[in-house]
Amino acid sequence: MQTHLYLLLLAAGISAAPQMSSMAELLTLLQQMHESATKDVQNLRIETPDDIDDVNCVSRIFEGAEQLKTNPAMKKYSVFFQKFERLKQSLTPSLAKEGNCDTERKNATTFIKKLMTFIRKASKPARV
Incomplete structure (x- = not known):
């Protein structure tokens, strides 16, 4: 019984490792984007x-990421957008319909900071 439990925990750890690694990669790429955005996309408002x-604001986060993706200065971060798209399914809560979301048009660097916070929080295991 103890061996069975150990193998089950080992399998769970192995299956979680790629996603955590992807989250860490996303955050590293976002940090690079943030540094680049301070000089390359100063006028972009998201x-x-x-x-x-x-x-209620999850879809707004993904819409903002799409807007960022279409900016020519962000083309060099296509790897981030590909990885983010792959993780989108696991990051999106299963909601039937979203309600109102209070937003404000802010510069790209502010949006990227919020996106980093969103990914950090999404990567933490839910407390039970």
Whole structure:
């Protein structure tokens, strides 16, 4: 019985490792994007949720990432956008319909900071 439990925990750890590694990679790429955005996309304004923890704002986060992706200065970060798209399914809560989300158009660096916070929080295991 103890061996069975150990093998089960080992399998769970192995299956979680790629996602955590991907999250760490996303955050590293986002940090690079943030540094680049301070000089490359100063005039870009993105609808940014006021409260990153609001489940009604998840789709706004992905819409903002799409807007960032279309900016020519961000083409060099296509790897981030590909990885983010792959993780989108696991990051999106299964909601039937989102409610209202308070947003404000903010510069790209502010949006990227909020996106980093969102990914960090999404990568933490849920407390039971």
